[in-house]
Amino acid sequence: MINFNGKLLSKEQVQLTSDNRGFKYGDGIFETIKILNNKVIFWEDHYFRLMASMRMLRMKIPMEFTLEFLEEEIMRTVRSIEETGPFRVRLNAFRKDGGLYTPETNEISFLIEASAVQYNTKESYEIDVFKDFYNYSGLLSTIKTNNRMLNTLASIFADENDLDNCVLVNERKGVVEVANGNIFIIKGAVIKTPALTEGCIKGIVRSKVIEIITKNKDFTIEETVISPFEIQKADEVFITNAIMGIQVVTKYKKKSFNTEIGNKLFANLKFLQIAGV
Structure with missing residues (x-):
């Protein structure tokens, strides 16, 4: 399942248009986050980096984007997966559709996707x-x-x-x-x-x-x-x-x-x- 603006949807149900600014202009940012033992690893650090990045890119940060809100949205997405962890989560924030290089709005959408991951370090690298x-x-x-x-x-x-x-x-x-x-x-x-x-x-x-x-x-x-x-x-x-x-x-x-x-x-x-x- 994918969390799109707070709604849990299958990949087929997610509606991203051809005007999506993340697709057309790379007008978005993301965090790659690890979930281990039902914990979001180093979550505060990820959260504050996300907020700082959104401010730098002049995105309008939604009022509900608190530390607790986004953590719960991440975990709600993870809990919707039948696989066992650890998990890799990608949290993407992108400006809403509209405009050319100059956007029509600085408001954003967010998308959270999660998948089970087993990463083993390599002896030879x-x-x-x-x-x-x-x-x-x-x-x-x-x-x-x-x-x-x-x-x-x-x-x-x-x-x-x-x-x-x-x-x-x-x-x-x-x-x-x-x-x-x-x-x-x-x-x-x-x-x-x-x-x-x-x-x-x-x-x-x-x-x-x-x-x-x-x-x-x-x-x-x-x-x-x-x-x-x-x-x-x-x-x-x-x-x-x-x-x-x-x-x-x-x-x-x-x-x-x-x-x-x-x-x-x-x-x-x-x-x-x-x-x-």
Whole structure:
């Protein structure tokens, strides 16, 4: 079942017109959310990111869009599914039909879809740089808009070249993220991740991992500029997103990586998810 503006409908019953602005202009945003043990994982973080993104895009936030309302709508959608969890949820908000580039209204519709997911991290995970197009730096790149063409092309490139993922770079040739998440590199006692000013998504798990590392006296975290060359020189590399949590990288070009610290961070993150912190 799909939750469309508060109504639970089958896919066949959902009526999206050819004037849908999410379809025509990418005029929408979304959150990818994990449901584990009947809990919306890191829900407050997702909610506040959603609200901030809607304000940035000048969408009119409905009065009923409270933390509690949307959480209940998510769980109501999940409960309508006969499968067992964990679940992957996509919450999409898009401007209502009407207008060309200039919309007729800033009011929004929302759509929530959920599916059971079993994600197991891979023991072998190879990445490389996607060079065909840039992920341009800037504030707009930090939010999850419906325009994911670059991520799609990078994922196709990875599939065609027997890779598990691709690194996206910006117009300054700096590392931004991977096709489906944020990236961290470890060299000695320093852990680096691209700064938001590089154009990376303001990932929820990215923030949680930064918190974990900040509390660990053995390591220093830096949000900074990273060159692709630094990946090759790293001791470890790992990527993050809301569904898989942390996936360690084992190979980049001809370089193989250790995975000890990444796996320890994965265990710490898993504890936070179960605890609902």
